[in-house]
Amino acid sequence: MSHALSLPYEPLATWGRSLVAWLGGKGVAGGAVLLATWTAYRLVPLLLRSLPLPETEGELTRQAVRAKTLRNVSESALKVAVVTVGGLLFLSNLGLNVTALLAGAGVAGLAVSFAAQNLIRDFIHGFFILLEDQYGVGDIVKVGDLAGVVEKFNLRLTVLRDLEGKAHFIPNSQIQQVTVFTQEWSRAVVDVGVAYKEDVDRVLAIFRDEAERFFQDPEWQDKLTNPPEVLGVENLADSAVVIRTLFGTKPAQQWAVAREFRRRIKKRLDQEGVEIPFPHRTLYFGEPLRVVKETP
Known part of the structure; x- marks a missing residue:
């Protein structure tokens, strides 16, 4: 390399000597700064994940949701x-003069802010979602036509993971x-239909x-959090009398509770001889053709 720099080619020789001088001085320090920055960037999630979360024993509590959400936001920040x-x-x-650079960036930021209004809105909305504890990581939510578990949340976006495993970035x-x-508690609403011929009072006693x-x-x-409530006849449908039952549950347990009660009440109604109707279809082909013979 020294041989190449000794060649009488200008301005390449001067540039080469300047580059060698810079690498021997500021270049090493700059490389150390970049290495330290990269190391700190990689250590941030590792350090935050090492922090203990509230003991919930598998339950979805607001303390656990809040802790996971704050950890996500802190990691991004x-x-x-x-x-x-x-x-x-x-x-x-x-x-470079960093102070002058920051002053220039402040002026440029005003111009950029007009082009980044949506980004600013994202941060403002995210801040109030976090401040009001509307939802957090681990909650099951529905936004418009999308529903799923909040897998990630920061001040800019929310990531939902639906039942099919699709990730939605909103x-x-x-x-x-x-x-x-x-949010705090949930409720399972179970509607089961029985045939019109059944005694409603007897059916309600079986449900209770x-x-x-x-x-x-x-x-x-x-x-379960509260004793169940059999509200009674919810609807007189086309082919069934619909009985509604309510169960107060812990967060995210309403679907498992509803499925289990449907299984139990189906078996019980079968044992009691109570009919669960299903739609019947009668096909009508019209009157049969009649052949009329004409006598000569």
Whole structure:
């Protein structure tokens, strides 16, 4: 390399000597800054994940949801801070005036803000979602036509994972209305139809008895919060009398409770000889053709 720099080619020789001088001085320090920035960037999620979360024993509590959400937001904010500080130190090491650069960036930021209004809205909406604890990581929500588990949340976007495993990335500014299925407590609503010929009072007694047995089952008591309510006849449908039963459950347990009660009440109605109707279809082909013979 020294032989190449000794060649009388200008300005290449001068540039080469300047480059060697810079690499021997500021270049090493700049490389160290970049290495430290990259290391800190990689350590941020590892350090945050090592922090203990509230003990929930598998339950979806607000404390656990809040802790996971704050950890996600903190990870994003710390990564941005690490990259920003590392970038400023690297530029300062190059000999640039960082103070003047920041002042210029502030002026340029006003111009950029007009082009990044949606991004600013995302951060503002995300801040209020976090502040009001509307939902968090682990909650099951519905946003518009999309529903799923909140897999990731930061101030810019929300990531939903639906039942089919699809990930949906939704900017926070587009979330105008959200339905949360796991906020503090949940409820299972079970509608079951019986035939019109059945005695309604007897059917209601069977439902109350089976719901009480379900509530007293030790295997399911930790998922239920309140005694079940058999509201009675909810609807007189085309082919069935619909009976509605309510179960107060812990967050995210309403679907498992509803499936189990449907299984139990189906078996119980079969034992009691109560018919669960299903639609019947009668095909009509019209009157049969009659052949009329004409006599000569």
